Amino acid sequence: MVPFSTLIRTASQEQHTEAETSAFMGDLLGGRLGLEAYVRYTEQLWFVYRALEDEAGRLADDPVAGPFLRPELARTEALERDLAHLRGGRPGRAPLPATAAYAGRITQVRREWPGGYVAHHYTRYLGDLSGGQIIRGTAERIWGFARRGDGVRFYTFEEIANPAAFKREYRARLDAIPVDEPEKQRIVEECRHAFALNTAVFRELGEEFAHGA
Structure with missing residues (x-):
């Protein structure tokens, strides 16, 4: 049997690559967009992570989702510190339509389907612990944020001393997830x-900053 962590990674590789290589993210990482684009992206993340983390404690005893609820992963507070530095507080505008759809889906599965919550x-x-570090480094270099300071705290996991080991443990939890094969396919x-959903957010951000604003 293929380990579930391998299955979930390989089966979603095409969609993962599409998200990573979006025009917006390419322009952001390439230094072709201004600070405002980074701030707008950070605002969208706040809506997404609030959906992930609000009331997530209700899943603590769930046999499927509970093992993945690790307090050292929580990002909402870090995002709010970043936004206080970047914008002076929480987002002053409503989320983009794609962001609202993304956060809405997360909220739905958080309430109704533990396996779906694990997927999100x-x-x-795991993306934050991996590719997110590239964004942090780029933001520090282009916009002069202090290393791992305000503005990039979202990408700084201060309570995870060894990200590689943490990711191995996370994948082991995926491999041990107590669901049958049809449920694994649903996940x-x-x-x-x-x-x-994430790619749709990038697409709308790309439209907003199509002229390099």
């Missing part, structure tokens, strides 16, 4: 859906 948890937090499909 996986796509977000994989939700993982693909999560990447598609």
Whole structure:
């Protein structure tokens, strides 16, 4: 049997690559966009992570989702510190339509389907621990944020001393997830859906900053 952590990674690779190579993210990482684009992206993340983390404690005893609820992963407070530095407080505007749809789906599965919640948890937090560090480094270099300071605290996991070991442990939890094969396939499909929702956010941000604002 293929380990579930391998299955979920390989089955969603196409959608993952599409999200990573979006025009908006390419322009942001390439230094072709201004600070405002980074701030707008950070605002969208706040809506997404509030959906992930609000009331998530209710899943603590759930046999499927509970093992993944690690306090050292929580990002909402870090995002609010970043936004206080970047914008003076929480987002002053409503989320983009794609962001609202993304956060809405996370809220739905958080309340109704633990396996679906795990799919979104996986796509977000393991991405933050991996590719998110590239964004942090770029932001520090281009806009002069202090290393791991305000403005990039979202990407700084101060309570995770060894990210590589943490990711191995996370994948072991995926491999041990107590669901049958049909449910695993449903989780994989939700993982693909999560990447598609994320890509839609990038698409709308790209339209907003189409002229390099």
